[in-house]
Amino acid sequence: MDGVLKYMSEILPSLLQGTKLTLGLFAMTLLLSLPLGALVSLGLRSRFKPLRWILKFYVWLMRGTPLLLQLIFIFYGLPVLHIYFERFSAAAFAFVLNYAAYFAEIFRGGFQSVDTGQYEAARILRLNYGQTIRKIVLPQVTKIVLPSVGNEVINLVKDSSLVYVIGLGDLLRAGNVAMVRDVTLVPLLMVGAIYLILTALFTYLLRKVEQHYSYYQ
Amino acid sequence: MLEAANINKSFNGVQVLNDISLEIDSGKILCIVGPSGAGKTTLLRIITGLEKPDSGSFKIDGQSFNPQANETDEAMIGVVFQDFRLFPHLSVLENITLAPQMVLHQSKKAAQENANNILDQLGLADKADIYPFQLSGGQKQRVAIARALALKPKILCYDEPTSALDPGLRGSVAQMIERFKAQGMTQIVVTHDIDFAKEIADKILEVKPNQEL
Numbered sequence: 001m002d003g004v005l006k007y008m009s010e011i012l013p014s015l016l017q018g019t020k021l022t023l024g025l026f027a028m029t030l031l032l033s034l035p036l037g038a039l040v041s042l043g044l045r046s047r048f049k050p051l052r053w054i055l056k057f058y059v060w061l062m063r064g065t066p067l068l069l070q071l072i073f074i075f076y077g078l079p080v081l082h083i084y085f086e087r088f089s090a091a092a093f094a095f096v097l098n099y100a101a102y103f104a105e106i107f108r109g110g111f112q113s114v115d116t117g118q119y120e121a122a123r124i125l126r127l128n129y130g131q132t133i134r135k136i137v138l139p140q141v142t143k144i145v146l147p148s149v150g151n152e153v154i155n156l157v158k159d160s161s162l163v164y165v166i167g168l169g170d171l172l173r174a175g176n177v178a179m180v181r182d183v184t185l186v187p188l189l190m191v192g193a194i195y196l197i198l199t200a201l202f203t204y205l206l207r208k209v210e211q212h213y214s215y216y217q
Numbered sequence: 218m219l220e221a222a223n224i225n226k227s228f229n230g231v232q233v234l235n236d237i238s239l240e241i242d243s244g245k246i247l248c249i250v251g252p253s254g255a256g257k258t259t260l261l262r263i264i265t266g267l268e269k270p271d272s273g274s275f276k277i278d279g280q281s282f283n284p285q286a287n288e289t290d291e292a293m294i295g296v297v298f299q300d301f302r303l304f305p306h307l308s309v310l311e312n313i314t315l316a317p318q319m320v321l322h323q324s325k326k327a328a329q330e331n332a333n334n335i336l337d338q339l340g341l342a343d344k345a346d347i348y349p350f351q352l353s354g355g356q357k358q359r360v361a362i363a364r365a366l367a368l369k370p371k372i373l374c375y376d377e378p379t380s381a382l383d384p385g386l387r388g389s390v391a392q393m394i395e396r397f398k399a400q401g402m403t404q405i406v407v408t409h410d411i412d413f414a415k416e417i418a419d420k421i422l423e424v425k426p427n428q429e430l
Contacts, residue, residue, distance in 0.1 A: 120267055121302035124295070125316035125368060135315060139306045216305050217350045 004186065011178045011187055018174030019194055022160045025088070025170070029095040029156055034149075036096065037103025038141075042133070044108050055104070062101030068162050070094045075166040091163045099156060106148045110141035143213040150206040157198050171195070218242050219264075219372055219403065224273035226259055232427050233259050234270070239422050241372075241405060243278075246398055248414035249407045251424035257407045258299075260424060261376055264405070265296050277371065295365030299377040301357045303349040309336070309360050310345040313367045321368065328367070335363045339393075355386045362393070373397065374405040379413055391417050 043055045062070070075090040085093060114137050122132040161172035169177075175191035178184075219241045226234040233256040241247040249257050262268035264275070266284035275282055277293060284294070304312050313335065314328035323331070336342050339359045349357060358378065365373055378394075379387045387410075394404060394417050408414050414421055 117302040126320045216348045
């Protein structure tokens with residue numbers, strides 16, 4: 001028993017190192033894909049047809065192919081066109097594009113469920129489009145989409161493990177390395193526990209945000 | 218004074234408004250009456266710029282204007298919607314102060330002072346910090362009125378102000394409209410309630426449903 005604990009404490013630093021990368025990618029993806037997704041969803045509702053068409057194509061492409069494939073394509077494929085990414089940037093780029101597409105669809109639903117009367121009331125009060133979106137619509141959309149966004153946030157924690165394919169040392173990969181080297185499943189059990197702790201933490205934070213928005217009905 | 222002349226509007230080939238003209242003097246009350254489906258609300262939506270007429274001309278104090286243009290500095294027309302359309306995520310006070318701050322560029326303090334004055338007048342002084350879902354129908358309507366008044370409109374319009382309320386509140390709505398009249402406000406009231414219209418109106422415009430061909 002002591003031996004196992006000792007072993008666990010020995011590999012913990014390398015797992016935490018991997019967790020750092022996982023969390024870095026997670027934060028970067030959320031920070032960029034949420035606003036991008038909101039913008040895309042506004043574009044999907046634009047009256048300008050070509051813009052709608054392009055964005056629909058983008059969403060179809062991103063949701064229609066595996067994220068793993070997108071990662072490989074961006075890191076190994078784009079250099080053929082002389083577009084080079086560092087490993088982490090490639091991962092962030094793929095994740096942001098992919099998650100923004102999902103968020104765009106979630107936001108599109110959110111925008112649809114805000115009553116058109118709200119837009120008319122804002123118009124009569126002579127708010128312009130930007131003011132109406134910022135002050136009237138987005139706050140209501142945020143409340144509506146929170147549960148679905150929360151789902152994606154939890155998915156993102158785990159999806160980040162796909163970056164092994166371009167050689168990034170995330171949490172799962174750190175566990176894998178230890179497992180293969182030491183021929184034991186203990187590292188993977190620890191990896192599972194760390195993922196569970198992370199998702200529990202984010203679930204708790206999401207609840208808090210939902211509670212913050214429950215001040216009105 | 219507001220004049221609208223020769224308004225025509227059809228939806229999908231069905232003529233809803235056929236050459237309607239109306240005139241209302243400053244400080245007076247015009248009631249637009251008619252059965253449901255007659256196009257009363259459509260007429261109001263055209264006057265307030267929410268709907269584009271097929272044809273028609275509009276003048277305010279002799280100056281022609283386009284109701285749909287949104288860029289003038291002066292608020293021309295305020296609207297109290299039938300379903301009020303308060304902003305659910307904003308407190309009563311924020312509902313009222315948002316537009317004055319964003320559109321008239323009032324300071325937060327000035328906007329709040331003005332809003333509190335209006336709330337006071339409408340008997341809602343103690344409701345400033347609560348949210349629309351906590352209000353009764355009659356209170357929501359008064360907040361909607363306060364929100365419109367905060368932009369200091371020349372004309373205040375109501376769409377069916379009695380229909381979403383308890384019958385007992387009908388009289389107090391009439392009183393409120395009379396009080397604004399005494400303060401010099403020009404008002405347009407769309408209603409299907411002829412008795413209510415007769416009670417408050419200086420002038421009644423009857424909109425009849427179009428005979429279908």
